[in-house]
Amino acid sequence: MTDAEKRVKELAAHAFGTWSKQNAYKSPKLITDAEGIYFYDDKGKTYIDFSSQLMCSNLGHKNKVVIEAIVKQAEKLPYMAPGFATESQMEAIEALNSIMPEGLNKFFISSSGTEANEAAAKLVRQAKAPAYKLISRYHSYHGATPTAAALTGDHRRGPSEQARCVVPGVRFAPDCYCYRCPFAMEYPSCNIQCARYLDYMFKEEGNIAAMVVEPVVGTNGRIVPPPEYFPLLRKICDDNDVFLIADEVMSGWFRTGKAFAMEHWNVKPDIMTTAKGATAAYTPLGVTAAADSVSDHFEENMFCHGHTYAYHALAASAVKPSVSEYRRLEASGLLKEVSDHLKVKLNELADKHECIGDVRGIGHFWALELVKNRKTKEPFNVKADKITGKPLMTAKISGEAMANGLFLNAWYDTLVIAPPLIITKEQVDEAIDILDKALVIGDNEVESTDIPASRSSEFS
Numbered sequence: 352m353t354d355a356e357k358r359v360k361e362l363a364a365h366a367f368g369t370w371s372k373q374n375a376y377k378s379p380k381l382i383t384d385a386e387g388i389y390f391y392d393d394k395g396k397t398y399i400d401f402s403s404q405l406m407c408s409n410l411g412h413k414n415k416v417v418i419e420a421i422v423k424q425a426e427k428l429p430y431m432a433p434g435f436a437t438e439s440q441m442e443a444i445e446a447l448n449s450i451m452p453e454g455l456n457k458f459f460i461s462s463s464g465t466e467a468n469e470a471a472a473k474l475v476r477q478a479k480a481p482a483y484k485l486i487s488r489y490h491s492y493h494g495a496t497p498t499a500a501a502l503t504g505d506h507r508r509g510p511s512e513q514a515r516c517v518v519p520g521v522r523f524a525p526d527c528y529c530y531r532c533p534f535a536m537e538y539p540s541c542n543i544q545c546a547r548y549l550d551y552m553f554k555e556e557g558n559i560a561a562m563v564v565e566p567v568v569g570t571n572g573r574i575v576p577p578p579e580y581f582p583l584l585r586k587i588c589d590d591n592d593v594f595l596i597a598d599e600v601m602s603g604w605f606r607t608g609k610a611f612a613m614e615h616w617n618v619k620p621d622i623m624t625t626a627k628g629a630t631a632a633y634t635p636l637g638v639t640a641a642a643d644s645v646s647d648h649f650e651e652n653m654f655c656h657g658h659t660y661a662y663h664a665l666a667a668s669a670v671k672p673s674v675s676e677y678r679r680l681e682a683s684g685l686l687k688e689v690s691d692h693l694k695v696k697l698n699e700l701a702d703k704h705e706c707i708g709d710v711r712g713i714g715h716f717w718a719l720e721l722v723k724n725r726k727t728k729e730p731f732n733v734k735a736d737k738i739t740g741k742p743l744m745t746a747k748i749s750g751e752a753m754a755n756g757l758f759l760n761a762w763y764d765t766l767v768i769a770p771p772l773i774i775t776k777e778q779v780d781e782a783i784d785i786l787d788k789a790l791v792i793g794d795n796e797v798e799s800t801d802i803p804a805s806r807s808s809e810f811s
């Protein structure tokens with residue numbers, strides 16, 4: 352065993368591996384460098400980052416503009432208590448004001464997406480008291496601490512729930528998941544029942560403070576709603592005096608082609624939360640952005656919230672340069688050119704590989720949903736397999752891709768295609784070639800049909 356291997360084993364022995372049984376976290380891969388869309392391990396092997404790490408390294412690795420700003424701030428003033436104003440905080444708030452949808456003009460800066468959502472829940476529950484219930488959806492992830500975990504629909508809520516580490520008062524609504532419609536209907540004749548049902552749900556439940564949604568569902572499927580969904584949901588929230596919270600932790604920052612996904616439908620939430628791309632992952636930072644509908648309440652009432660690291664000067668210094676880099680990329684035309692190309696290439700994979708049941712997404716945010724049988728839509732794996740540890744087909748495919756120099760995240764049912772926004776068409780082709788070969792593993796286990804892959808991406 353080399354020295355490096357010994358130290359990695361020591362690391363795993365003394366550090367909790369996240370979202371993992373500890374006996375399955377023994378020898379994480381040692382990464383020693385990264386640049387652009389590539390990262391490198393200690394053996395000198397190169398990997399294409401086809402998921403932007405955790406869908407957060409939107410500007411790729413080693414962006415000079417962002418790094419320079421952080422270095423300057425580190426030398427000058429890395430931290431002041433949140434009660435003081437700093438140049439870095441002012442620049443971050445100005446940058447947020449310049450890019451956030453109009454009307455979202457009061458911000459709280461924390462250190463993560465989870466914290467952004469905790470703050471949002473507190474804001475709406477205080478402002479709408481005594482109403483306290485929060486409505487979320489099953490295909491969702493909103494974070495790891497008690498309120499954010501309670502809002503999470505995926506398997507990560509389970510163990511926290513059993514350990515009484517979630518807060519009460521959350522109810523779950525059906526997803527707008529057209530490939531597996533919870534109402535067994537088809538768009539457009541469904542008349543968007545998944546949204547309309549919420550009017551019934553809100554009225555029957557009562558005491559609802561807010562509905563929390565990922566505008567384009569992230570980890571849990573890159574689910575793009577039909578165009579009518581959000582205008583309808585906004586109206587139903589208004590009719591029932593319920594706040595709408597858009598969790599854009601993953602879907603924000605040009606991931607879907609626009610600065611924020613809600614802009615695709617021109618719908619304004621009362622609160623937008625974000626993190627990840629806000630600093631392109633160069634520093635840890637979360638943002639809770641509120642409209643007057645929420646923030647007015649706090650003029651005469653205490654904003655009962657804060658952290659030692661709120662508005663952290665060093666963390667905040669990455670916001671302004673990130674915003675200017677996103678704007679530069681947008682103006683260059685690269686985003687649109689490459690996302691169109693990515694869509695074509697993923698659709699070609701779906702034509703070729705029978706294990707792909709559905710291809711869907713928008714911008715640089717795509718899912719390949721894998722199935723054993725396109726006709727019955729029988730999946731290789733289900734949600735529970737993530738808890739029991741049953742081997743996943745997605746993991747077999749992503750493991751093979753990794754061995755050949757392509758990193759992509761594997762969910763239980765989908766592969767996550769979310770490359771850094773700086774990726775070129777040629778680099779997309781390089782990645783698709785590796786993925787193309789790895790998908791054969793899935794094809795070898797399908798029951799053949801003559802049904803083509805579904806394209807829920809037709810909304811994008």
Ligand SMILES: Cc1ncc(COP(=O)(O)O)c(C=O)c1O
Nearest residue numbers: 463464465492493494569600601
């Ligand atoms: C939609 C969404 N919300 C919240 C979070 C939590 O963010 P963080 O991991 O920064 O706490 C995530 C993380 O992946 C997310 O995707």
